[in-house]
Amino acid sequence: MSAASLLCPDCGTSHAGEERFCPRCGMPLVAAHTEAVVDERRERARKIDPRYAEGRLVWAAGARNQVEAEFIAGLLLEEGVPSLIRRAAGFDVPDFMASGPREILVPASGAEAARDVLLETGIRDPAAALVTTARPARLIAGLLLVIAVVAIVLFMATHTWD
Ligand SMILES: [Zn+2]
Known part of the structure; x- marks a missing residue:
């Protein structure tokens, strides 16, 4: 070697x-x-279809990791759309090089074709992949809200107004 x-x-x-x-x-x-x-x-x-390879790169889809991103990129390529996978902002740490959310970028001229491919293949809301990873934070926020409401109700129920 x-x-x-x-x-x-x-x-x-x-x-x-x-x-x-x-x-x-x-x-x-x-x-x-x-x-x-x-x-x-x-x-x-x-x-690659040259018609889909023009213009600046635009966001096409989000993926939870490199494997998922490569799968989406493969689907796009089958339809002639070239794409670039990059790590989502905020995960630029060496430890996360092979994991962490990814963004899939396509040339502006291929954005519509890319959207069609993702819709056809059942990836209806590409952003959902990123929302899924954000869900635990949402649950905690929702739970804190419930606790706050319960605390206010209990305070009002037990408080004696002079
Ligand atoms: Zn390289």
Whole structure:
């Protein structure tokens, strides 16, 4: 195994043996045959519809983790829409490199096609993935509200007004 035999599965760049993550994408590097990755990139490029590859990148969907994001990106690619997966803001910590919420960005010209793909495949509300992770905080907020209301009612019921 040579020093540059580690590859980023996302962008396909090769790295020296001592690096663990791709400095560009944060993906864990894999020891893979260069040819296989190049073929995969070529295959990916072949699938991309040039009409969907124009304009600035816009938010298309949220995902709970890299695996889910890659699944969505795969669905989009099948329809010719290229996409970029990036870590959601606030999770830019090395420990969370392979986990944590992701955002899927697509070129502006492919945004509508991406939305159609996500609707067709049952991912009706892509933002729901992020809402799910925020639910525990909501439950706690709701619980605190109930406790506050009960406390006020009890205070009013037991308080003697002079
Ligand atoms: Zn990379």
